[in-house]
Amino acid sequence: MIANTKSKLILLILAFALCFGGQVSAQEKSKDNIDKAQAAQKAQQKVSGRVLRVDQSKNAYKVKVLQKTGRVVTVDVDKRSGRVTKQRSRDK
Structure with a gap:
């Protein structure tokens, strides 16, 4: 009986650790990413x-920029590094 209770307690503790460990990991990931601004x-x-x-x-921001010439340029910015990875333009 006591062994059964200990097993249930251990399983419960492991379940909580798995649930909350994933939340912390997701929060840490979001801190590494740059924001929209x-x-x-x-x-x-x-x-x-x-x-x-x-x-x-999932991995990048697509930023649309209107230049003074009227051209719209789409710039891809990597979420983790903040590096511009691609840019495309079209006339408006």
């Missing part, structure tokens, strides 16, 4: 203009 700033450093919008995917 930082992505917009990185894009503006690369391409001067007014930021129209910032969309996010």
